[in-house]
Amino acid sequence: MSQVYLTRTLDETIRRREIEGIRKSIEATQRLFPELEAAGIEIAGGIARFNGFDALSEAFGLGTLAPVGSDEVSQLTEFYASRNSTARVFVTPMTHPSLARSLALAGFAPAEYENVLVSDDFETYARYDDRIAVATDLDAWAIASMRGFMGDEPAETGDPRFGLILASADGIVPLEGREGGAIVSTAVMSLRGECAFFFAGATVGGSRRRGWHLATIHDRIARARDGGARIMRATAAPGSASERNFLRSGFRVLYTRSLWERRRPSSPASSA
DSSP, rough: OOOOOOOOHHHHHHHHHHHHHHHHHHHHHHHOOOOOOEEEEEEETTEEEOOOSSSGEEEEEETTTSSHHHHHHHHHHHHHHHTTTOOEEEOOTTTTTTHHHHHHHTTOEEEEEEEEEEOOOOOOSOOOOOEEEESSSHHOOOOOOOHHHHHHHHEEEEETHHHHHHSSSSTTEEEEEEETTTTEEEEEEEEEEEEEEEEEEEOOGTTTSHHHHHHHHHHHHHHHHHTTTEEEEEEEEEHHHHHHHHTTOOOOEEEEEEEEEOOOOOOOOOOO
């Protein structure tokens, strides 16, 4: 395993491949659920997407290639406002400083942070697990994924379309871990050229803290290796159990990125 350093070349490779994946996600949503009116626009070297859900609607890659001004931020804001969605945009250490300044002037503020982790070690932790397989029933997979992410929230408040969008784009490999015939763990790998992206790892209720998340990481490393990837990338909340599992699997923090958002204005209270 070699030490992976942050360079403009590596950042540009990840940016291009992630934007490619975002485009495919928009296309999958438009194909599966036209009623969600998914859309995307290219802005300032990046892409803003609306996938019908706030959690899947955000802008990525802006300001990596050139400065960002008020016109581009206004375009971004209008794109989300016209869809009654929260405007969100990722800011990384590699984006031009003008992006954060322009966002702040437009009323955006950092809402959360996450670490971007990478690894090029395809041998030490690569381990296929016979309990884990590529999902064949995406409807069942989506329901299990929804249950894993919702935790203790009532299942009826969820929407399985969210999981179907995650699992259905071109280049996506949805994985499931089964125990006693039931899906207890879900995860996704996106293989795009030299990059393998790991995301959407979730474990259902009573099966948590039993090593499923770690097992899906090792299984995906083996699949990424055999798929010809040269770099693996994941994201996790700083200090989270997910981050610890990636660090235990050879990943290292490349940088921390922030998600800036501009809340939709509240509707004025009606007169009595």
